[in-house]
Amino acid sequence: MKKGWMGTTAVLLTASLLAAGCGSKGNEEKPSASANGSQGASPSASASGSAKTEENVNLVWYTIGTPPKDLKKVNDAVNDYIKDKIHATVEMKLLDWGDYSQKMQIIIASGEPYDIAFTSSWANDYFGNAKKGAFYELDGLLEKEGKGAKEALNPAFLEGTKVNGHNYGLPTNKELPQQRVFRFNKTLVDKYKLDLSQVKTIQDLEPLLKTVKENEPGLNPIPGKIAEFLPFDLPINDLPFIGVPLDTKEYKLINVWDTPEAMSYLETVHKYYQAGYFPKDVATQTDAGDYFKTGKWLVDVADAQPYADNLWSNDAGYGVVSVPMQDPITFNWSVAGSLQAINAKSKHPEKAMEFLNLLYTDANLVNLIDFGIEGVHYKKTGEQSKDAIPDSGYGFPAFTTGNMMLTYLNTNDPADKWEKFKEFNDSATSAPLLGFQADTSSITTEIANLKNAKDSTYNALFSGTIDPKDNLPKVNKKLKDSGLDKVMAELQKQIDAWRASK
Amino acid sequence: MRTFFRDLNKNKAFLTMVLPGAIWFIVFCYLPMPGALLAFKQYRFDQGGFFAALLHGEWTGFKNFEFLFRAEDAYIITRNTVLYNLVFIFLGLALSVSMAIILFNLTQKRWAKFYQTAMFLPYFLSWVIVSYFAFSFLSVDKGILNHILAWFGAEPIQWYADKTYWPFILVFMSMWKSVGYSSVIYLAAISGIDKSYYEAAMIDGASKWQQTTRITVPLIKPMMIILTILAIGGIFRADFGLFFQIPRDSGLLFPVTNVIDTYVYRSMKVLGDFGLASAAGFYQSVVGFVLVIGANWFVKKVNEEQALF
Numbered sequence: 001m002k003k004g005w006m007g008t009t010a011v012l013l014t015a016s017l018l019a020a021g022c023g024s025k026g027n028e029e030k031p032s033a034s035a036n037g038s039q040g041a042s043p044s045a046s047a048s049g050s051a052k053t054e055e056n057v058n059l060v061w062y063t064i065g066t067p068p069k070d071l072k073k074v075n076d077a078v079n080d081y082i083k084d085k086i087h088a089t090v091e092m093k094l095l096d097w098g099d100y101s102q103k104m105q106i107i108i109a110s111g112e113p114y115d116i117a118f119t120s121s122w123a124n125d126y127f128g129n130a131k132k133g134a135f136y137e138l139d140g141l142l143e144k145e146g147k148g149a150k151e152a153l154n155p156a157f158l159e160g161t162k163v164n165g166h167n168y169g170l171p172t173n174k175e176l177p178q179q180r181v182f183r184f185n186k187t188l189v190d191k192y193k194l195d196l197s198q199v200k201t202i203q204d205l206e207p208l209l210k211t212v213k214e215n216e217p218g219l220n221p222i223p224g225k226i227a228e229f230l231p232f233d234l235p236i237n238d239l240p241f242i243g244v245p246l247d248t249k250e251y252k253l254i255n256v257w258d259t260p261e262a263m264s265y266l267e268t269v270h271k272y273y274q275a276g277y278f279p280k281d282v283a284t285q286t287d288a289g290d291y292f293k294t295g296k297w298l299v300d301v302a303d304a305q306p307y308a309d310n311l312w313s314n315d316a317g318y319g320v321v322s323v324p325m326q327d328p329i330t331f332n333w334s335v336a337g338s339l340q341a342i343n344a345k346s347k348h349p350e351k352a353m354e355f356l357n358l359l360y361t362d363a364n365l366v367n368l369i370d371f372g373i374e375g376v377h378y379k380k381t382g383e384q385s386k387d388a389i390p391d392s393g394y395g396f397p398a399f400t401t402g403n404m405m406l407t408y409l410n411t412n413d414p415a416d417k418w419e420k421f422k423e424f425n426d427s428a429t430s431a432p433l434l435g436f437q438a439d440t441s442s443i444t445t446e447i448a449n450l451k452n453a454k455d456s457t458y459n460a461l462f463s464g465t466i467d468p469k470d471n472l473p474k475v476n477k478k479l480k481d482s483g484l485d486k487v488m489a490e491l492q493k494q495i496d497a498w499r500a501s502k
Numbered sequence: 503m504r505t506f507f508r509d510l511n512k513n514k515a516f517l518t519m520v521l522p523g524a525i526w527f528i529v530f531c532y533l534p535m536p537g538a539l540l541a542f543k544q545y546r547f548d549q550g551g552f553f554a555a556l557l558h559g560e561w562t563g564f565k566n567f568e569f570l571f572r573a574e575d576a577y578i579i580t581r582n583t584v585l586y587n588l589v590f591i592f593l594g595l596a597l598s599v600s601m602a603i604i605l606f607n608l609t610q611k612r613w614a615k616f617y618q619t620a621m622f623l624p625y626f627l628s629w630v631i632v633s634y635f636a637f638s639f640l641s642v643d644k645g646i647l648n649h650i651l652a653w654f655g656a657e658p659i660q661w662y663a664d665k666t667y668w669p670f671i672l673v674f675m676s677m678w679k680s681v682g683y684s685s686v687i688y689l690a691a692i693s694g695i696d697k698s699y700y701e702a703a704m705i706d707g708a709s710k711w712q713q714t715t716r717i718t719v720p721l722i723k724p725m726m727i728i729l730t731i732l733a734i735g736g737i738f739r740a741d742f743g744l745f746f747q748i749p750r751d752s753g754l755l756f757p758v759t760n761v762i763d764t765y766v767y768r769s770m771k772v773l774g775d776f777g778l779a780s781a782a783g784f785y786q787s788v789v790g791f792v793l794v795i796g797a798n799w800f801v802k803k804v805n806e807e808q809a810l811f
Contacts (some may be wrong), residue, residue, distance in 0.1 A: 022799075025666075109552065109776065111552055132545075132546050133546045151669065193556065196663035240770070272683075280642040280643045280644070280660075281641055281642045281643065281662065283662070283663065283753075283754070284662040284663075284750040284751070284752045286750065398779070409595060425670055440773065441544075444569055444773055444775060444778060445568045445572050445573070447769075447772060447773060448569040448765075448768075448769030449569070449573050449574050449575070449769075450780070451768055451769055451773075452573070452575060452756075452760070452768050453574065453575075453767055455751075455753050455756070455768050456753040456756040457753050457754075458753060458756070459752070459753050460663065460752075460753055460754050465663060465752070465754075466663075478574070481574050482574040483574075487585075
């Protein structure tokens with residue numbers, strides 16, 4: 001009796017599975033064929049593309065940001081504008097900051113159709129997705145449909161975002177290098193007449209911290225975790241103990257945490273922690289609270305761009321000044337701060353590239369997408385400047401897309417802002433590993449172990465909570481036990497091969 | 503075939519009742535089953551959709567499982583997962599059964615309802631919220647516990663940096679959150695016991711304690727066995743929220759808070775590899791399956807009537 005039931009159910013289940021399997025197999029032929037066609041024999045692909053120009057192509061574009069109320073209105077305006085230019089329309093889909101990575105991961109993994117998507121080193125992981133084949137290879141498109149974008153970008157952008165020698169995303173034209181700075185609360189700096197001209201490294205902060213701590217006992221001069229700056233370039237950002245010195249000649253990987261630089265840095269932060277310059281629970285702080293609003297802080301660490309002090313002061317409502325710790329350096333992850341990529345399975349990669357290209361060459365379009373409709377969402381106050389209309393119902397993170405140098409300035413921005421950005425980008429030196437992408441497929445086990453080993457101590461060490469003298473050797477031993485040597489040897493091999501191929 | 507339809511007709515009321523649950527299981531548990539293949543494959547996106555990637559992905563054998571066993575911490579995470587779960591299962595069983603019996607024996611039914619609701623409430627809170635409750639007690643400079651310690655003139659304790667206390671904190675938090683829920687299940691079972699047993703016992707002069715040990719516990723024993731066997735199936739699955747949120751991801755506590763699930767989560771954050779993640783899930787499920795079968799076999803040996811299947 002029972003057996004009969006089970007048998008029937010099993011048959012039903014198997015049948016449904018087979019049906020699902022067959023269905024997908026049928027579908028899968030098409031996209032791969034079209035992808036091959038357009039990559040291998042581009043004339044035929046573009047011919048079929050031009051034959052279709054009469055029927056309008058609709059591009060689905062996922063990008064990051066809080067969906068504004070008037071998105072539909074602006075989207076319609078965008079479509080009116082581009083319809084005649086590229087014979088395509090675009091459907092803008094904004095996913096909120098916190099959800100973006102996760103939702104995109106599902107969209108990509110499940111094969112949901114889309115054409116363009118935002119990607120970066122910090123959300124919707126660019127390098128990982130590109131390596132796994134999620135994005136369309138842009139090399140060919142950049143020579144044709146994307147020519148304008150290529151010309152607008154500093155070459156280091158495309159060089160630094162290559163994966164296995166190919167481009168899979170189009171970087172936003174914005175600041176290129178990283179420049180880590182100490183950021184100071186100017187109110188306190190003025191009050192105690194602190195001398196910032198002597199500050200360059202973390203060690204130099206001591207007298208300033210001391211003065212403030214003595215005079216303002218209720219205040220933690222460093223309000224939260226600070227990002228370290230050690231002069232090394234890291235092949236895998238999540239494993240900050242494997243690196244080459246920034247001034248390297250031989251590109252030899254070393255254990256960064258086993259260097260005098262790291263020890264000296266950690267001893268300094270430990271000294272600061274014991275002196276009470278950090279909050280007591282800094283190691284487990286999930287966020288440092290809104291110290292910008294309360295003004296209860298002296299110094300923290302941030303990454304700068306030209307005129308960043310203005311930006312921060314506007315944010316805080318009082319003066320914020322910064323002192324650089326380093327000259328601007330272009331790292332892999334700073335180059336990949338913001339890109340737009342085309343879906344590997346997109347049916348219209350050429351159209352998608354035409355649209356992206358407009359974002360780098362057509363000031364009207366970029367300003368429309370970034371700021372909304374003139375007179376509704378912003379007022380023009382000059383040839384190149386505008387003011388946002390408060391609560392107008394539209395906002396878009398401009399840094400996520402296109403050519404920022406084409407966008408209007410805010411009325412109180414210095415007129416030479418974009419000039420300064422270009423200078424900043426040109427002044428940057430390249431990090432030694434710029435353009436190198438590690439292939440982790442043969443060392444996944446070791447990387448998983450190392451990542452756990454790192455997590456178990458990183459926050460405690462780099463917040464100064466534990467003494468590096470006793471603990472750092474222990475940590476280094478644990479890293480060794482977790483396969484550090486094997487990972488370093490494998491990465492070294494890859495770096496040597498990469499250099500030889502250049 | 504005819505007997506099949508006759509059965510169908512005879513049991514249609516029960517079958518209709520079971521239908522929603524059955525559909526849920528088919529859709530969310532049986533249909534995704536082929537996805538377990540991912541554990542043995544190298545997963546890539548660009549092969550025309552999920553199923554194609556599943557079918558045509560390169561076979562890698564047991565390579566995806568390696569990271570779980572070759573891990574430097576493999577021993578620690580497995581030990582933590584299993585020991586914590588054993589404590590949760592058996593301490594939870596003892597506490598929730600005793601709580602159910604106490605609630606059942608309360609004469610003031612209004613108060614019993616109140617306690618029951620109050621204890622049930624934590625079950626609905628997310629671990630993220632609970633972690634902030636815990637933080638308000640355990641924070642180094644603002645926490646209630648350190649203020650109490652200071653009041654007695656004791657040194658404040660770095661709760662999130664000192665691993666000695668955490669096995670107790672975690673067990674306490676887990677019990678606080680789950681006992682209310684499971685005691686309601688036992689309370690329902692106790693309420694279903696025929697009152698005449700107790701009346702007969704009272705006439706014979708049995709004390710409350712004797713009634714409990716001789717009537718209540720034996721009669722809810724099948725329920726206890728079923729729930730325990732099912733819980734043992736999850737012994738390799740740790741409550742991620744508990745082990746990740748409550749210690750605030752503090753690295754110094756890893757020796758006592760790192761479990762298989764948090765380990766996998768941390769590794770996947772760098773690697774983002776579906777194959778490895780599936781391998782970890784598959785491994786946990788297989789071990790759970792074996793343990794359920796084993797536990798059932800053991801119960802069957804002792805008392806055939808009370809085995810689950």
